[in-house]
Amino acid sequence: MSIHTPRKKARIRLDDDVSSAKTRPVNSLQKQREQLPIARGREALIREIQENDTTILLGETGSGKTTQVPQYILESGIAGKGMIAVTQPRRVAATSLAARVAEEKNVSVGGLVGYSVRFDEASSSDTRIKYVSDGMLVRELLSDQLLSKYSVIVVDEAHERTLRTDFLIANLKTIQTARNKVGDVSRKGKGPASALNPLKLIIMSATLDAEKFSKFYNNARILYVKGRQHPVQIFHTSVSQTDYVDAALRTFFQIHTDRPPGDVLIFLPGQEDIESLDKSIKMYARRLPEERMTVLTCPMYAALPPAQQSRIFSSAPTNARKCILATNIAETSITIPGIKYVIDTGKCKEKRYLSKDTGGGFDTLLTRDITKSSAMQRAGRAGREGPGFCFRLYTEDAFNSMALSAEPEIRRCSLTQSVLQLKCLGQDFEAVDFMDPPEIGSVISALKTLWLLGALDNSKTLTTLGRQMASFPVEPYFARIILASKTHGCTSEVIDIVSLLSSSSALFLDISDQRDTISEVRGKFRHASGDHMTMLNALRSYQEVAASDSKGARKEWCRQHFVNERTFVEATKIRDQLRQTCQRVGIDWHASTADNEEPVLRCFVTGLVQQSAFLQPDGTYKQTMGHSVIKIHPGSTLCDKKLPAIIYDELVYTSQIYARGVSSVPKSFFSNVTPVAREA
Numbered sequence: 002m003s004i005h006t007p008r009k010k011a012r013i014r015l016d017d018d019v020s021s022a023k024t025r026p027v028n029s030l031q032k033q034r035e036q037l038p039i040a041r042g043r044e045a046l047i048r049e050i051q052e053n054d055t056t057i058l059l060g061e062t063g064s065g066k067t068t069q070v071p072q073y074i075l076e077s078g079i080a081g082k083g084m085i086a087v088t089q090p091r092r093v094a095a096t097s098l099a100a101r102v103a104e105e106k107n108v109s110v111g112g113l114v115g116y117s118v119r120f121d122e123a124s125s126s127d128t129r130i131k132y133v134s135d136g137m138l139v140r141e142l143l144s145d146q147l148l149s150k151y152s153v154i155v156v157d158e159a160h161e162r163t164l165r166t167d168f169l170i171a172n173l174k175t176i177q178t179a180r181n182k183v184g185d186v187s188r189k190g191k192g193p194a195s196a197l198n199p200l201k202l203i204i205m206s207a208t209l210d211a212e213k214f215s216k217f218y219n220n221a222r223i224l225y226v227k228g229r230q231h232p233v234q235i236f237h238t239s240v241s242q243t244d245y246v247d248a249a250l251r252t253f254f255q256i257h258t259d260r261p262p263g264d265v266l267i268f269l270p271g272q273e274d275i276e277s278l279d280k281s282i283k284m285y286a287r288r289l290p291e292e293r294m295t296v297l298t299c300p301m302y303a304a305l306p307p308a309q310q311s312r313i314f315s316s317a318p319t320n321a322r323k324c325i326l327a328t329n330i331a332e333t334s335i336t337i338p339g340i341k342y343v344i345d346t347g348k349c350k351e352k353r354y355l356s357k358d359t360g361g362g363f364d365t366l367l368t369r370d371i372t373k374s375s376a377m378q379r380a381g382r383a384g385r386e387g388p389g390f391c392f393r394l395y396t397e398d399a400f401n402s403m404a405l406s407a408e409p410e411i412r413r414c415s416l417t418q419s420v421l422q423l424k425c426l427g428q429d430f431e432a433v434d435f436m437d438p439p440e441i442g443s444v445i446s447a448l449k450t451l452w453l454l455g456a457l458d459n460s461k462t463l464t465t466l467g468r469q470m471a472s473f474p475v476e477p478y479f480a481r482i483i484l485a486s487k488t489h490g491c492t493s494e495v496i497d498i499v500s501l502l503s504s505s506s507a508l509f510l511d512i513s514d515q516r517d518t519i520s521e522v523r524g525k526f527r528h529a530s531g532d533h534m535t536m537l538n539a540l541r542s543y544q545e546v547a548a549s550d551s552k553g554a555r556k557e558w559c560r561q562h563f564v565n566e567r568t569f570v571e572a573t574k575i576r577d578q579l580r581q582t583c584q585r586v587g588i589d590w591h592a593s594t595a596d597n598e599e600p601v602l603r604c605f606v607t608g609l610v611q612q613s614a615f616l617q618p619d620g621t622y623k624q625t626m627g628h629s630v631i632k633i634h635p636g637s638t639l640c641d642k643k644l645p646a647i648i649y650d651e652l653v654y655t656s657q658i659y660a661r662g663v664s665s666v667p668k669s670f671f672s673n674v675t676p677v678a679r680e681a
């Protein structure tokens with residue numbers, strides 16, 4: 002059954018005057034570069050960047066902003082001897098863009114063109130263009146407050162307004178003023194010659210409230226790149242679809258049976274929907290007649306490890322249609338070769354901080370309708386190598402009534418890490434000139450958390466402990482746990498567990514209809530104290546298998562025990578970085594208590610003091626520092642147990658509030674973790 006009506010009035014052409022570009026033959030990367038819409042404005046763009054400190058650049062998706070602007074800056078000499086940083090909200094975009102631009106420049110990644118994302122970096126002293134995740138640039142800021150090695154910083158996809166991008170936007174304004182002032186004085190011969198170049202800023206997006214950004218940067222120039230290289234034809238449904246997963250399934254097979262070859266990219270809100278649609282597509286694809294093209298599905302969500310994510314970039318075998326099932330991780334910046342069709346369910350998951358006043362005190366992910374910006378970005382993933390099609394599983398009216406862009410993260414996410422980072426820069430969150438100021442309640446909540454962790458003293462001043470916490474590339478409470486391990490002599494065990502918890506995917510697979518089997522096979526590493534020590538036991542068993550058996554045996558062992566081998570592999574990388582940081586702050590990471598749980602759990606209580614709950618007389622658990630009644634998650638080794646006190650890694654909000662990653666601890670462990678009693 003067709004759910005799309007390609008009615009004339011429902012079509013929106015995203016293309017613009019590209020006739021001249023379309024007729025030219027494309028036979029090399031250089032020719033492709035020349036044919037991008039942005040190439041027509043190259044000289045004017047360079048002139049504007051040369052003449053202005055800050056430039057706001059708007060251009061349609063695929064016009065060439067992200068790959069070309071950094072190259073133009075380099076080729077024109079604007080960057081002088083300094084580097085060009087291009088920030089991206091997502092790591093997959095940073096790594097894939099570096100690969101593309103390196104290819105266009107005919108160099109290898111890590112040379113002239115590099116990247117830097119959390120736990121992974123490819124750059125060298127030759128690197129001049131560096132694609133960085135916004136979080137990594139924030140980290141660099143902590144060690145070099147003027148970002149002195151960069152002469153140009155390009156903030157890409159600024160419309161996403163991630164907390165880190167907003168953090169950068171505010172700080173870059175101050176840095177630019179400071180650097181340009183020093184530069185002016187030395188240029189006029191009134192002061193010592195400065196080694197610092199003035200800093201140029203470029204803010205880019207396809208869907209940006211340009212006026213707002215311009216105003217923030219003292220009426221900066223706004224430039225528009227006209228046109229896109231290939232048209233994208235858009236279809237809306239004639240009626241709204243209540244079951245978007247089913248609608249996506251039908252649309253996919255409609256494309257597969259009726260339309261010419263070309264890969265498909267489906268946007269869904271989260272991992273659960275992706276897994277369910279993946280199963281259905283595979284099931285129906287098996288029933289197709291043999292002569293029809295086969296279907297190769299390819300999931301893509303943040304919790305997949307980077308190696309698995311990069312599968313989306315490999316081409317499908319001939320006579321197969323690749324179908325990528327992605328969250329909004331694939332929404333901006335990236336070009337996925339082969340994608341001709343996009344199916345947009347119109348849904349996404351949004352991180353939102355449930356404040357303590359509403360009984361929360363934690364970040365949660367809620368499914369909601371996307372914004373116009375997202376819809377346009379999603380459509381823009383088609384039409385990058387040739388004409389494309391976007392099938393929206395919502396009506397045109399629904400599109401028209403969408404909000405233009407999402408509420409900035411600074412207004413809806415936990416601010417703990419950012420407040421700590423600003424403290425390290427000697428700034429108070431309340432005093433910073435943000436584009437949109439945060440809610441005062443969120444700032445107070447972050448300050449309280451940092452005080453409880455011992456990062457701030459009673460007068461909100463950063464402590465030595467707080468500064469050390471900020472140097473770890475993990476959440477402040479994990480950093481606190483690692484720092485506590487110095488006192489308890491169990492850094493080796495603590496780092497092993499924190500690395501597993503900081504991996505992007507969970508170690509233990511939780512398949513609800515196989516919980517009994519899982520519980521039985523995992524019995525051998527279950528620890529009576531709960532999930533943290535159980536994880537450590539699982540790691541030890543895996544290490545034994547890995548030391549003595551082949552790769553195949555290791556994989557089989559993981560399959561049999563329902564554990565995610567990718568998590569072990571990723572955790573090893575994280576562990577190495579945490580060990581290096583320990584070395585820098587003077588902690589001996591070899592220190593071990595032979596897996597004795599008591600010191601390890603004492604450390605965890607120190608960091609998770611806010612993430613704790615006590616058993617109530619009625620058998621429920623109530624947060625020690627919040628109002629919520631919580632349950633232990635069915636996937637936990639302690640599920641259904643009644644224990645006097647528990648600590649947990651996170652709360653997830655579904656039909657009720659569940660604690661995940663739970664350990665049982667004696668109440669007495671809490672008595673000496675108050676800020677006054679702690680070592681500074």
Ligand SMILES: Nc1ncnc2c1ncn2[C@@H]1O[C@H](COP(=O)(O)OP(=O)(O)OP(=O)(O)O)[C@@H](O)[C@H]1O
Pocket residue numbers: 037060061062063064065066067068069097101206207230333334335336337338381384385386
């Ligand atoms: N990895 C790649 N493989 C093939 N073509 C690519 C690749 N990366 C970029 N391109 C080509 O370069 C064009 C411009 O890409 P670029 O990322 O610079 O555009 P953009 O204007 O920044 O788009 P967006 O706003 O969507 O990020 C793409 O439309 C595509 O034709």
